[in-house]
Amino acid sequence: MSDFELPDRVNPYQLADKLSRLEGVIGAKRLKRLEEATAGIDESAQVSLGFDRDESGRRLISGHVTAIVNLQCQRCLQVYGSKLEGDFTLALVYNDEMAKALPAHLDALLLLPDALLDVADIVEEELLLSLPMHAMHPEGECRIETQFGTDEPTGSTGKAPNPFDVLKVLK
Numbered sequence: 001m002s003d004f005e006l007p008d009r010v011n012p013y014q015l016a017d018k019l020s021r022l023e024g025v026i027g028a029k030r031l032k033r034l035e036e037a038t039a040g041i042d043e044s045a046q047v048s049l050g051f052d053r054d055e056s057g058r059r060l061i062s063g064h065v066t067a068i069v070n071l072q073c074q075r076c077l078q079v080y081g082s083k084l085e086g087d088f089t090l091a092l093v094y095n096d097e098m099a100k101a102l103p104a105h106l107d108a109l110l111l112l113p114d115a116l117l118d119v120a121d122i123v124e125e126e127l128l129l130s131l132p133m134h135a136m137h138p139e140g141e142c143r144i145e146t147q148f149g150t151d152e153p154t155g156s157t158g159k160a161p162n163p164f165d166v167l168k169v170l171k
Contacts, residue, residue: 004023005025005027006119010022010117012109016051016053017053020051021048023049031127033124033128039079041070042081045065045127049061061090061109063088074134074135075137086130088122090109090122
């Protein structure tokens with residue numbers, strides 16, 4: 001993927017008509033909400049955006065985003081690096097009726113035909129959606145022990161007393 005910094009704003013309607021593709025990076029300084037939601041962003045987000053039309057003539061934006069962020073583990077409270085990835089397909093619409101008529105597999109992006117799209121906004125939205133519900137180290141890497149053994153006590157080899165034996169006396 002290219003290290004080309006993607007532009008701040010583009011006209012997605014024109015790009016979809018030209019069947020264009022944008023690949024590059026979005027700098028961490030442009031992803032302020034993601035920085036606030038995490039313990040920091042390690043690198044720029046890698047982005048691949050395709051502007052296209054489907055068989056019904058709808059203008060689409062499909063994309064793949066990747067970023068390395070720091071998250072705070074909810075078990076041990078230590079910070080660890082995590083890779084976020086997301087794929088999306090958005091249909092450009094300019095009113096609510098068009099959005100309601102979309103098939104279930106498409107998400108709507110409400111934008112007027114002459115308006116410019118902030119590229120960092122849609123990238124940041126997808127990365128925020130790909131954050132884990134509970135941030136935790138991968139299995140086996142956390143400092144907190146999460147599985148406890150079922151070791152039997154070694155001192156007693158006999159049978160444990162039954163607490164209901166007391167009731168036998170009451171007969």
